[in-house]
Amino acid sequence: MTILVTGCAGFIGAHVSQALLSRGEHVVGIDNLDAYYDPRLKQARLDRLLAPFGTAFRFEPMDITDKDGLAALFASEPAITRIVHLAAQAGVRHSLVDPYAYVSANVLGQVTLLEGARRLPRLDHLVFASSSSVYGLNRSLPFREGDRVDMPSSLYAATKRSAELISHAYGHLFALRQTGLRFFTVYGPWGRPDMAYYAFARAIVAGEPITLYEGEGLARDFTYIDDVCEGVLRVLDTVPLSAHPFRLLNIGNHRSEPVALMVSLLEAALGRRALIRRSPRPPTDIEATWASVEAIGDIAGWAPRTRLAEGIARFATWFREFHAT
Known part of the structure; x- marks a missing residue:
């Protein structure tokens, strides 16, 4: 199977690409290595895909x-059968600084992606x-x-x-089967x-x-990257029915935990x-997030497993090693 991953040098994109390659898929990755944060980190993620997997990537x-x-x-690459679209301009507060970048990348x-995707002859599912x-x-x-x-x-x-609504329209007009994933504060190695x-x-x-x-009440639904990766792959493999080509799912840890913790x-x-x-909390930031994950569990059989203490400990180990080099 050939799978396109956009934003493949990003945090989630690199992990998803690695997971797909590890299970034997052929992955085509695109990324513009934007300088919103240090491109050297993006290149380091990319290097972990380029060297070990050879022509599969x-x-x-x-x-x-x-x-x-x-x-x-x-x-x-006419054999692309699935797409994981993760490329975006991230960062809530930075949208006050450069709004045009958000409209360009995210809308x-x-x-642009959907216009190309709807013409792929073998595409059966797009997750964004x-x-x-x-x-x-x-x-x-x-x-x-x-x-x-x-x-x-x-x-x-x-x-x-806006991206969700655009995808809904393409699902309705072109029977393009899609799943939008609403990510909740993904963290980890x-x-x-730029994340807190x-x-x-x-x-x-x-x-x-x-x-x-x-x-x-400042709290977030912190979701560990390995859990997220598993969820993305499970959803990708659970193709929507042609009669209902579009759906939206939360992907979170189903816990609202204090930022102070x-x-x-x-x-x-x-x-x-x-x-x-x-x-004072800026107006762009909401006080608390908490994901209901019943729907993704029912559809894809996924549930989060990593507690915050465990995930933070793993991140800290990686952080020390990465920044020691």
Whole structure:
């Protein structure tokens, strides 16, 4: 089977690509190695795919909005049967700084990929990344797929919801079978340096202060990367029925845990106390997230397994090793 993975040098994309290759799939990966965070980390993830798997992995440096490049790639790989679309402009707060990058990657990129994908003769399933951010100002916990998602708290959230709606239209118009996955705070080794747990680890080790937002209810549904990978592959292998070609599923740890707990676990794993300063929560950030995962369990037989203490300990081990080199 030939599977296209977009954003293959990203955090989730690299892990998913490795998991697919390890089970014997042929993977075509694209990534533009964007400089939103250090491209050297992205290249290091990519190197773990290029060397060990040989010709089973084909990498093409490409932007997801490059319609001519994608058309040429699809023409050269007509046997693509499945797509895992993870390329996106990430980062909630950065959408205040460069909104155009989010509209380009997350909206135009979705259209560009779907336009090419609907012409692939053997494609039977496209899985794409959405986000828990789409739940926006919804205060009903846990978040369920049927909840309102028309009150985004950031442009990032608005672009991810737009991508969902665009995919729904393509499912309706072209019978393109798709599953959108709403990821909840994915963390672990080889993670994104802009995410809080990674930035906190760097600050703790360096003896620099970290910022915690005020309020007793600040909590996140922290989801470990290995669990996420298993979930993505299970969903990818569970193709929607042609009569119902589009669906949306949460993929989370089904626990809303205090950010302060995550900090204390980092302190224990890294052997240093954090220097904490308090700040008001910015309007882009919601107070708490919590995923209902009944639907993905029913459809794909998936459930999270990794507790936060275990996942943070694994991340800390990797963090020390990676930043010691």
